[in-house]
Amino acid sequence: MNRLSLISSVLLISFSFFAYMTVSEGPEDYSFDELRVIYSGDPSGWPSPHVDEGINWKELGDNPGSPFRNVDSLQALTSLGQVLFFDPRLSVSNQISCSSCHDPERSWQDGRMGALGHDHRSWRRNTPTTLNVWAIETLFWDGRAADLEEFSLLPIQDPIEMNMDLETLPQKLQDISGYPELFAEAFDDETVTLERIAGALSQFQRTLVSRASDFDRFMRGNENALSDRALHGMHLFRTKARCMNCHHGEFFTDLEFHNLGLHFYGREREDLGLYNVTGDPADMGKFRTPPLRDVAFTGPYTHNGLINSLEGMISMYDAGMARPRPRPGLEDDPHFPVTSDILIPLELTDAEKEALEAFLHAISERPFRMRRPELP
């Protein structure tokens, strides 16, 4: 081989290697520029999402905001709810408020694997954010509450959360000077009742919304609000990575229940999720699809908080999620929870995993600031 051809073959090899590197880092079906053109257009012209037959999906959308915010006639009720939400005297110990676990500075959750409640007892489930709950009709990881009014009193009386005797709570607040006035402003009557406490807490929570994210800005016409990588991630989220099967619409959830194999059936950490509510063996190990807005700031992840990072979540999805096998002796158990068959190995490249993670960051924004209000 003469010198010239040696040089040219070295050049050729390095060029093809370089070309290979750039190709493998970009989207496999469109170029970055094509993706930007496609996704800057109306969603009706976007590529069809990769969803299984029979899935009733809804296109992703920007944050619609809450219709319960800035309503003049609800102002007094909202203020009362805010005070109640931050007041530790709603707990028997006078130490724990809703905001202890749903902390405004931590995107209205606590950043812990399991919540820390009354007497420092640990709650086995991870605390979800209270942002956007006005739109979330299925509350709790196992969906056991359908509306906020029904829900709001549960943590107050829960022995591991605030452990307060609901029968004595109204009188306790009635006797704190300042509260009767706040109730009078909100209800034209100063009597404290459980129903009113629940009503005010619910109204306040319905005003808590995520701030606009890069994704929202992109959807509202700012074509450059998403980086190439995040845009690639959005495309993958809708297509190859199959996330749209369950996380769709403006809040990235179908509000349905699925089994990701994280139930620890028959083990110490067992949590059977929806089955605890319905008693139907088919529901074993199913949990509500969590909304994903602000998800970059609400770790650790899943109902038991066992997964520390988004990277970890994405790797698990890439592997087809967890498919635990029955322990010896349980092989014939007809109730052994079955992981959803929507979850299959995805064969994502490293660049694709990073793109997906970038998209999850792009649908997240730091929360608005809210100080603890002055308490009566």
Ligand code: HEC
């Ligand atoms: C000790 C920590 C703790 C306290 C105190 C607490 N919560 Fe929670 N909250 C949690 C945990 C944990 C969950 C999830 C429980 C589950 O799914 O089983 C939750 C769930 C919720 C949800 C459902 C969110 C969703 O997306 O499903 C709302 C709403 C909520 N809490 C509001 C409140 C209110 C209002 C108060 C005060 C009256 C309160 N929480 C007090 C830990 C706490």
Ligand code: HEC
């Ligand atoms: C079969 C429906 C389904 C599919 C498909 C799916 N998810 Fe999920 N996702 C869920 C459910 C259900 C949970 C909660 C599981 C639990 O707690 O046991 C969850 C949890 C999560 C969480 C943790 C959120 C939190 O607040 O703890 C993230 C992040 C997430 N999914 C992202 C994704 C991404 C990215 C994809 C695509 C690669 C995807 N999901 C595909 C149903 C699904």
